Amino acid sequence: MEDGELVIRLPGRPDSSVGNISCGAGGGFGETLVLRHKEVHHFFFVPFREQPIYSTRAHVFQIDPNTKKNWLPTSKHAVTVSYFYDSTRNVYRIISLDGTKAIINSTISPNMTFTKTSQKFGQWADSRANTVYGLGFSTEHHLAKFAEKFAEYKEAARLAKEKSQEKMDMATSPSQVRSVHTILTSCMVCIMNIWSTGQPNNVMNLSVFCSPAMTKHWEAELEALKGNNAKLTAALLESTANVKQWKQQLAAYQEEAERLHKRVTELECQSIQTPVIKSQKTELNQTIEELENTLRDKEEEMEKFKEELENMNDLMEQKDTLTQKLEETELRSRVLEEQLVGAEQRLEENQEEQENFRKSLRTLLEMLDGKIFELTELRDTLARLIEEAS
Numbered sequence: 001m002e003d004g005e006l007v008i009r010l011p012g013r014p015d016s017s018v019g020n021i022s023c024g025a026g027g028g029f030g031e032t033l034v035l036r037h038k039e040v041h042h043f044f045f046v047p048f049r050e051q052p053i054y055s056t057r058a059h060v061f062q063i064d065p066n067t068k069k070n071w072l073p074t075s076k077h078a079v080t081v082s083y084f085y086d087s088t089r090n091v092y093r094i095i096s097l098d099g100t101k102a103i104i105n106s107t108i109s110p111n112m113t114f115t116k117t118s119q120k121f122g123q124w125a126d127s128r129a130n131t132v133y134g135l136g137f138s139t140e141h142h143l144a145k146f147a148e149k150f151a152e153y154k155e156a157a158r159l160a161k162e163k164s165q166e167k168m169d170m171a172t173s174p175s176q177v178r179s180v181h182t183i184l185t186s187c188m189v190c191i192m193n194i195w196s197t198g199q200p201n202n203v204m205n206l207s208v209f210c211s212p213a214m215t216k217h218w219e220a221e222l223e224a225l226k227g228n229n230a231k232l233t234a235a236l237l238e239s240t241a242n243v244k245q246w247k248q249q250l251a252a253y254q255e256e257a258e259r260l261h262k263r264v265t266e267l268e269c270q271s272i273q274t275p276v277i278k279s280q281k282t283e284l285n286q287t288i289e290e291l292e293n294t295l296r297d298k299e300e301e302m303e304k305f306k307e308e309l310e311n312m313n314d315l316m317e318q319k320d321t322l323t324q325k326l327e328e329t330e331l332r333s334r335v336l337e338e339q340l341v342g343a344e345q346r347l348e349e350n351q352e353e354q355e356n357f358r359k360s361l362r363t364l365l366e367m368l369d370g371k372i373f374e375l376t377e378l379r380d381t382l383a384r385l386i387e388e389a390s
Helices: 140-169 172-198 199-208 212-269 275-389
Strands: 006-012 031-037 040-045 054-063 071-073 077-085 091-098 101-107 121-126 131-136
Touching: 054 140, 077 140, 091 140, 101 121, 121 140, 212 275
Parallel strands: 040 101
Antiparallel strands: 006 031, 031 040, 054 071, 054 077, 054 131, 077 091, 091 101, 121 131
16 A cells, blocks of 8 residues: 555445444445545455356447547456346346456446447447446357347346335335435434544545445435335325225215115005015115125225325325435535535645745755854864964
């Protein structure tokens, strides 16, 4: 490790930690963070417990972010490009390492498309990384095999997403919202503890906490909250419509029951109780019992709908609270970043002042050396004069 640099290694496990900061937003890859003066370098490495499910070799390119037309090579030679399955998040990734640096780290999503632009070259766009990756293969067979695997894992990612969506729809509960609230609260406490200590190492840890990876994580959390909000709103509207429908049916059943009761009373008032009238009365009584049973069932269903409606209102309130806290956390994060930049500027100014002070001391030392040398010569001269005089 060079002078003036700090190396921080983050282990590749689901719950990663940095210094005194602990947040449950880790992924399946480890990260090495190198801090130097005015520089921050990130390197990613794949943990040994995850093995690639398919590997090939190719030259890696990325689209020029300025022109969006030219290809920029990210590897000087052909490197290994592998498909990985991240079991913790149930996603498929394309990973390529050039030494210890990750030149491709792309998560396959159902809306991605791998396009063959020539006999030995293919490309795909990654909206999360905001770039387009290109691969140059040595043979057409390798390109076709890579495209086949891409389509296979893309379909697997789609199925996995549908299953997770179904589970989310069936298992949306306040406990899940409370878990997100717990994560936000713990992370906010971590930020305040770091800044209150005022130690240099904690300031460096804060720069890691405010890294683009954590920003993307919070953006993903916000998108998930927005998705849950849309689902809850749709379910709320559907439940409201069902309640109105049940009320209308209930009113219709009550009117029908009253009409039948009146009809039974009229039949009972008739003086001649013929067998036909008795049979009609029996049928009417049976119909009334059936309607009353149906009415009780509908009332029970209405009670259930009311309970679900109350739960949804609670979830909506919790969602609004979490969204507000997330916005406050992002605002505090930006303020802390500005304070961190100011601290770095003051540190740089102090270093410049110390360097100027050292230069002044060296100049003074040289002057003192000259004066001492002159005094030594004067002493020797006086000694010789005294000896000659004696």
